[in-house]
Amino acid sequence: MSKPVGYYANYTPFDGSLIDQMVEYFGDQFQNMTPTEKCWLLYRIGYHLWFHDAEALGVRSEVENAMSRIESELGAGDKLALTLKKHIPSP
Template identity: 30%
Template sequence: MSKPLGYYTNYTPGEETLLATLQDNYGAAFEKISKREKLVILTALASHIGCQLEGDCREEIFTITKQMKEQLTIDDQLGIMEAIIVQIRWDQNFVVEKQELPMQ
């Protein structure tokens, strides 16, 4: 994270919130958290948010995820993660209609 926490969240310096505590303890750019720890946080938060959403996940998504893990470099996997986060964050989710063919 190259920008401070407040850039990505509703944190305002001087507030006494969890975001303030996180910034105080781990740095404005989470520089005191390792890459592994950041991935654990990302996994936990993504799982938590995903469990709150309605609907099922298509079986093919598990298949392509397995292929991504096996065939893509870590940099490409991180790039996909970044793209998905941006799409989710800014509501650029394209829903597959039933008449459309699934991804191959």
């Protein structure tokens, strides 16, 4: 079973925070969002984290190559499946 959105965040239910408001509106597993909306949110968060990377490590060529192949070889359904996998290990 999937963990609720606030499981990995500094979140207390009913605290009035942004995450609390998002959970109230979109559901505790973002079930009230479309897959496209979830991907867009993930993209924007990922881009923000990458752009503000304090260590500025960049992206390895292997990862860039994988992205190029993903863009050219995978259909929309497979691309979506990659983004919706759980990438955060359980504590």
